[in-house]
Amino acid sequence: MSDPALDALMLPFADRRLAWPDAGALFLRAREGAALHAHAPRAGLVCEQSFRPEHDSLQRAGFTVQAQGEDTAPLVLVLPPRQRDEARALLAEAVARTAPGGTVVASMPNDAGARSGQADFEALLGPASVLSKHKCRVFWAEATHADAALAQRWRALDAPRPILDGRWTSRPGVFAWDRIDPASALLAAHLLPTLSGHGADLGAGWGFLSSEVLARCPAVTALDVVEAEQRALDCARANLQAHAARVALEFRWLDVTAGLPARYDFIVTNPPFHALRGEPRPDLGRAFIAAAANALRPGGALWLVANRQLPYEEMFDARFASARLVAQQGGFKVVEAVRGR
Structure with missing residues (x-):
């Protein structure tokens, strides 16, 4: 390139x-x-x-x-x-x-x-x-x-700083660094409180979605916070510290598209669709879906939010036993896809 x-x-x-x-x-x-x-x-x-x-x-x-x-x-x-x-x-x-x-x-x-x-x-x-x-x-x-x-x-x-009335820590340059991304907020609002076991947040950014999973889903026992940008991962570590006494947290500096090192009961993600230099990369979302499908245990669920026009449905059909549209709002869609048993 x-x-x-x-x-x-x-x-x-x-x-x-x-x-x-x-x-x-x-x-x-x-x-x-x-x-x-x-x-x-x-x-x-x-x-x-x-x-x-x-x-x-x-x-x-x-x-x-x-x-x-x-x-x-x-x-x-x-x-x-x-x-x-x-x-x-x-x-x-x-x-x-x-x-x-x-x-x-x-x-x-x-x-x-x-x-x-x-x-x-x-x-x-x-x-x-x-x-x-x-x-x-x-x-x-x-x-x-x-x-x-x-x-x-x-x-x-570049130092991490308080944002949103001091509730969170973030830093310039991180995705949606000084606000809550509306797509992530939509996904968080529709998560089932029954999510349980060992989960992962792929492309976790500064940790908003991970924090919402831990606050809304009391049966979650472990969460892998997976992020490719180390500067964002450092912020996520600080933002999730309050949950560390109850849940086993792993902070993984990884390229999701290269595969995941563990197996999960559920995965949440708001995958990127632009590359580092800003060029459109819808293939990144497809790679996130493929990585999630490979890493989920049988019967495990992927919860994904994406721009409504992104064509991920073929991936769901090919890699999952079922998929359902959970919500559409503000140009975004939330999908739950379940891996076959």
Whole structure:
């Protein structure tokens, strides 16, 4: 799959405007792709990625990858996300992880905030060198004269914080980070209180749906909270702490589409239908359904909410003994699908 922002990020090295340091580099929010293979020596490159599918892709490609760390390097590459507070925090993190005299290089698509991203970059690091290509901007500067006070303020923007009158903890960039997603709320409202045994929440985000399962279904004895984004999973862990004395909780940093490691009596999910960079991916929902079908015990139930137009019915017919439409509201549908005995 093409990755224009990654292609643009490597331009200064392809054009020899920047030299790759012998001491190596650090790549924050790293993504695997052809440009990285072509222009980034693997020796000395440390990649950081908290989103499990991208993390695993980098690992399979042979790169050194970690979810988070404290390494510093003379060159720090970064692909800032669209959400501005999260992006500012990541730029501040890049400055903090740059060795003395080192350089920060960032790339963003034009339609995902490149202009404001460059403005933030220059507010933090001073005037930047800029190239435009692939409908993206790449900008770079030495970190020597970075605004330390601004970097400190921006770095704190990624910290988990209270939301919704302090009832929950979340952070910028997590899905529906400062609100309750209406699709998840619809699913929660229609869950049967008779759900019991060992369940899982696939794509749990910051933990709203898991919390509703535990509050509404007293016969649940164990719940696996499964999430691909470690930053979200950390918030879910904090939000579900009050239930830990009654229910066995497992927090699993996993790519659901790669399969699940346990068997369940029930599964709830509000599966994603966009990829990390925002492109439509209805196949992700189908992969979640397939993973759930494989992981459910005979007679176990999948409770799913999705946009009404997403064509998941063939999957239910193929992988489950029965499926029923529980509710339709606000463009969403709730489905219960039962695995055959």
